[in-house]
Amino acid sequence: SAVISQKPSRDICQRGTSLTIQCQVDSQVTMMFWYRQQPGQSLTLIATANQGSEATYESGFVIDKFPISRPNLTFSTLTVSNMSPEDSSIYLCSVEIENGSSYEQYFGPGTRLTVT
Amino acid sequence: AQSVTQLGSHVSVSEGALVLLRCNYSSSVPPYLFWYVQYPNQGLQLLLKYTTGATLVKGINGFEAEFKKSETSFHLTKPSAHMSDAAEYFCAVTAYSSASKIIFGSGTRLSIRP
Numbered sequence: 079s080a081v082i083s084q085k086p087s088r089d090i091c092q093r094g095t096s097l098t099i100q101c102q103v104d105s106q107v108t109m110m111f112w113y114r115q116q117p118g119q120s121l122t123l124i125a126t127a128n129q130g131s132e133a134t135y136e137s138g139f140v141i142d143k144f145p146i147s148r149p150n151l152t153f154s155t156l157t158v159s160n161m162s163p164e165d166s167s168i169y170l171c172s173v174e175i176e177n178g179s180s181y182e183q184y185f186g187p188g189t190r191l192t193v194t
Numbered sequence: 195a196q197s198v199t200q201l202g203s204h205v206s207v208s209e210g211a212l213v214l215l216r217c218n219y220s221s222s223v224p225p226y227l228f229w230y231v232q233y234p235n236q237g238l239q240l241l242l243k244y245t246t247g248a249t250l251v252k253g254i255n256g257f258e259a260e261f262k263k264s265e266t267s268f269h270l271t272k273p274s275a276h277m278s279d280a281a282e283y284f285c286a287v288t289a290y291s292s293a294s295k296i297i298f299g300s301g302t303r304l305s306i307r308p
Contacts, residue, residue, distance in 0.1 A: 082237075119300070119301075120298045120299060120301050121284070121298045123296070126295075172238075179245070180226065180243070180246075181226075183228075183296055184240070185237045186237055187236060187237040188236070188237045
């Protein structure tokens with residue numbers, strides 16, 4: 079398993095500003111991901127955070143809006159840039175852990191963002 | 195391509211009653227299937243998973259799910275609901291050959307009546 083922490087746990091931000099969310103894992107992992115959960119919605123994958131290279135973004139998400147860093151195998155950041163109220167969501171990071179012949183994804187507690 | 199459909203955005207049962215949360219999937223390759231639970235103001239916790247082998251999988255907190263390939267279903271059950279089971283439940287699928295991208299269902303909110 080993996081223990082994942084996120085900072086901040088929640089924040090209220092003004093439109094036009096940016097917020098950087100940190101994700102820390104207690105062990106080295108290859109795969110880290112960032113998800114968004116809009117109010118009352120399911121999770122949507124934003125991007126895969128690749129260590130040592132640029133993140134891989136899903137359709138509908140771009141680097142200019144959601145820049146991601148992955149400086150090492152235990153840490154990643156997601157920045158939500160030039161925020162608007164539509165960015166109000168829970169942002170979750172997750173990691174993939176190999177478990178025998180299969181894989182499991184573990185999720186952080188999430189960062190609840192409100193944009194006013 | 196893969197997708198997940200959860201039938202019923204909200205399910206309400208009485209304490210002690212059977213819990214049944216429905217999930218159907220679509221996958222062009224053998225799937226891995228998961229159920230996650232999200233308690234209010236918390237992250238996601240893995241309840242159980244199916245990869246290969248036994249089609250009836252048991253998870254935490256007394257939950258279990260059965261993989262039925264012929265029905266493309268992976269319904270979650272619990273014989274007797276407890277008040278602490280009130281939460282949001284997400285069914286998810288990923289490709290057998292790569293566990294990197296998980297597709298989540300829309301979620302089912304489970305309420306427990308006293």
